[in-house]
Amino acid sequence: MSQTGTPADAPRTAVSTAPQSPAATPGGPAAAPVPTTDGRAAAHSSSGPLSDGGLVQLLTPDGERVAHPEYDRYVAHLSDEDLRQMLRDMVLVRRFDTEATALQRQGELALFAQSLGQEAAQVGSGRALRPQDHVFPSYREHGVAHVRGLELTDLLRLFRGVDHGGWDPTSHGFHLYTLVIGSHTLHATGYAMGVQRDGAVGTGDPERDTAVIAYFGDGATAQGDVSESLVFAGVNQAPLVLFCQNNQWAISEPTTRQARVPLAARAPGFGIPAVRVDGNDVLASYAVTAQALERARTGGGPTFVEAFTYRMGAHTTSDDPTRYRAAEQEALWRRRDPIDRLRTYLVARGALPDEFVASLTAEADALGEHVRTQVRAMGRPSxxxxxxxxxxxxxxxxxxxxxxxxxxxxxxxxxxxxxxx
Amino acid sequence: MTTTTHAPFVREPGGVSRSHGTSSADFARVLGGTTSESSEAVTLAGATPLVPAHPAEPTGTQRLTFAKALNLGLRRALADDDKVLLMGEDIGRLGGVFRVTDGLLAEFGEDRVVDTPLAESGIVGTAIGLALRGYRPVVEIQFDGFVFPAFDQITTQLAKMHYRSRGRLSLPVVIRIPYGGAIGAIEHHSESPEVLFAHTAGLRVVSPSNPAEAYAMIQQAVASPDPVIFFEPKGRYWDKADVDLDTVTLAPHGAAPTGLDRARIARPGTDVTVVAYGPTVTTALKAADAAAAEGTSLEVIDLRSVSPLDTETIAASVRRTGRCIVVHEAPVVHGTGAEVAARITEECFYHLQAPVLRVGGFHAPYPVAKIEHDYLPGLDRLLDAVQRSLAF
Known part of the structure; x- marks a missing residue:
């Protein structure tokens, strides 16, 4: 299909362009079906959009490393230190999340959208980016912002109501948050078309070849703009990664209200290869994104990544999930916490020294203090x-x-x- | 044969571009580099061969249609700045349904004259992305009534990006929209939606009235650092006039009377000020001829810009004439005429000898073609307003 355009030197790793079967999951299912409170349990079937079939997984929920014939090579170079840094990223972002939520409760922020539970999908994918790559986030990609080197408190200028943006999108290759669902996927596609016109694709120069990544959620896949992005990216073979975090909830609506099939299954119809990954597995998220970015940079065109994860918190601080989902479901996903998974793995390897843990705890506490101080000092625009x-x-x-x-x-x-x- | 890989401006050994549709010679010329001897045209599967054309630079004063003047203005913008690119449905091989982009694909190649998928939101959304990467996209919306799938991208994204980023990002995107009626078209092909965009902060909304203005204004729109919604009166596409092609394109904004956001006095007069833009400027000039025959002197102002409005020029005229009529094809309700009337009332209330009158479309969907001339503000309705104003 779309692979016809891949240059000979591009990776030929096979990414299924058809809905994948559960049997393809090496590490076993990431989650068991859990009914919603409103009786829509039937939607959690093995073939629907909440299916856990075909997820790429390198770390099981128990923190056990499982081999994968296709994706192991994308993480082979990562050292224990690299993994500790990913753990650090996730811990710091979660602390940021906690502090920001508390600040909203204290009236210091008008609103906040947590990334709670999605740290692995964001940090794993974000760590696969190169400096010249460009990110088009939605509005809860705090983990990606962090690994792109943004001052995290700048993200809160928007939520405090002192700025509609808050940072320089060009200095970190990280565009402003886009609140209108899915609109930015087209901006990312157009940006990628510009990258093509700049000749920054397929040159073989690792510091020149550039990819673009757009983050959006399961709800966004129902938007026309996302479908149009798939059309434009497909026909132009744009160097784009469409990174969909399926956190299973669009405010109160489960993914079954957006789709009848796994979200990744849509992409092949546009001639775009797709992959489903366990989004609570930071290693697997890194690996599939690294592969997709490599395809983009080498001229192989776009890839659709569906990171299957769970929104552990509310949609925003204005939301009340107890009205529409069961506590049992939340409890189940707490047991699949992405941070615990990596921590367990590192501990089992003897790669998480006490000094590192103590230092990280202190760093997180300092970040919390920093966030509180910075937000309260933001002042009022004239x-x-x-x-x-x-x-x-x-x-x-x-x-x-x-x-x-x-x-x-x-x-x-x-x-x-x-x-x- | 081509690959489907899109790698513009990257030439492979042998001189044939990997990008389909144009020869390497085109890209070399566009980039200002040396030209390969190879002029082999690469073809798309199933499409007629594209023969690269290298027409001589048009110069001097030529008698041109409105559409051709736009064509040459766009051509000059493409030639002057290799970041400029055109995007739209059927603008490439076909040259646009009105042929405004005729011949530009052959001259500038598929990466700069882009036949897009048939999706208006996608066209504008990707144009925004291209602008963020440093390009200057000029988008063609095929007809006025088809802009609305892109309305969200235009009003929510394009208009606000500069503001949201506190000036860090600029989106120099031009959206060309053929608009207006009187061409006997079926529904959705004759509308005048300009005030829907003028009401949105962050957009500039302009409309040329004749070929010379079209030639200059399209280049100014492309040069503007702001998003410009460029309304082209499609009923005037075949009007002809002399155009000085050697005119130096002037800065789009600022105090100069040639600026994109300044109105111009199309015909001086003393008794009544008639404010028009786009297709109705010609109507107003005809009315001035007719009124002159009966001893009434109309001053015709061509607004050129709906956002911003050049209140200063209109008010100065009304202070002389004491009377003002605004004429446009769009419905008068909540329209440009209403805005002009409010501003003139505030600016020169004591100079007014009569209320500001509005002549335009009605608060009904654009009617069927057989009765469209009863809907449109023609010569008779305008002259009737002149009489009412004078009789007040």
Whole structure:
């Protein structure tokens, strides 16, 4: 199918372009079907979008390393130190998540969207990126932001209401969060088309060849823009990885309200190879993303990755999951915690010294303090800043309204100088 | 034969581009590099061979249709900046359903004149991504009524990216939309949705009225660092006029009277100011001829820009004439005329001898073609408004 465009020097590793069977899972099923509270349990069948069939897995939920004929080579170079760094990433991001949630409860943030439970999918995929690659996140990719080197508190400017963005997207190759579901997958596709036009694909130069990755969720797959992204990426053979975190919930709607088949099964219809991965397995998430990125950079075109994971927290701090899902399901997925899995593996290898754990705990505590301090110090933008950057060049309407507003404001200052309004 | 790998500007040994559809000579020329001797045209499977064309640079003053003037303006934008690219449905081999992009694929290649999938949101969304990578996409929406699948990308993403990023990102994207009626078309092919975009902060909305304006304004739109929604009056595509092709393209924005966001006085007059843009400027000029025959002097203002509105130029005119009529094909309700009327009332209330009148479409979906001329603001309806204004 789409593989016809792969240059001879590109990896020929077979990625199924058809829905995969459960038998293909080397490490066994990642999860057992669990009914939802509303009786939609039938949807958790072996062939539906919540099927655990065909997931690439390198670490079992018990932290046991299992061999995989195709993906072992993508993690063979990772040292224990590399794995400890992934553990560190996940622990720090979870601490950030916890602090931000607490800050929202204290009224310091208007809203927060947790990444809780999705740390492995985000850190694993993010660690496979190169500096020149470009990320188009949705709005809970805090783990990816962290591994791209963003100041994590910058992410909270949006949630505190002092900025619609909060960071420089070009300096870390990490675009602004996009809140309208799925819109950014098209931006990522177009960006990748630009990468092609720049000749930054298939040159063989590891510092030049560039891939683009778009993160989105199971809910987004129902959006037209995501389907259009698959069309444009497919026909253009764009150097793009479409990374879908299927966390099983689009606010209150299970993935069965978005699809009848595993989400990855859609991509082959667009001529795009797809792979399902255990998204709570940081090693497997790294491996499948590394393969997809390599395909993109070498001119092999786009790949659809479905990372099957679980949104352990609420959709946002405004959500109440007890209204629509069972405590038993949450408990089951807590036992599949992505951080515990890697920690167990490292402990079993004797690769997690006490000093590292103590140091990481201290670092997480310091991060928590840093987040609290930074958020409270963010201040308030000036009112007149609402007129800034509406256009890149002066626009008569904006200029006139700004002039009126400032005149109006100064009339109060004249009347009661220095007093708070 | 080509591969399906898309690797533009990468030439393989032997001189034939890996990208399908154009010769390596095209890419070399586009990049300003040396030209290979090879002119072998690579063809798409099942498509007619594409013969690269190298027409001489058009110069001097030529009598051109509106569509050809746009074509040459786009051609010049493509030639001047290799980051400019055109995207849209049927704009390549076909040259666009109105032939505005005729011949540009052959000259600039498939990576710069891109036949896109038939998906408007996808076209605009990927144009945004290309702009984020440093390109200057010029998108063609085939007809006015087909822009709405892209409405979210335009109003939510394109319009706001500069603002959300606090100026760190700019999206110099032009969206060309053939608009307006009077061509006897079936539904969704005759609408005037410009105020839906003018109401959105972050977008500039302009519309040229004649071939010379079209030639200059499309180049200014491409040069603008802001997103520009460029409305082309399709009923005027075949109007002809002299166009000076050697005109130096001036800065798109700023105080100069040639700026993209400045109105122009299309015909000076003393009795009534008639404000028009796009297709109705010609209507207003005809009305001025007719009124002059009866001793009434109309001043016709071609707005050129709906966002921003050049209130200054309109108000200066109304202070002279004391009367103002706004004419556009779009429905008058919540329209450009309403905005002009409000601003003129605020700016020069004591100069007004009559209320500002609006002439335009009705609050009904665009009607069937057999009665569209009863819907459109023609010469008679405009002259009727002139009489009402003078009689007030």
């Amino acid at each position: 009112a007149a800043s609402m007129f800034e950057h509406v256009y890149a060049t002066p626009h008569a309407t904006v200029e006139a309204e700004r002039a009126w507003f400032e005149s109006y404001e100064s009339s109060f200052l004249d009347r009661a100088e220095g007093s708070p309004r």
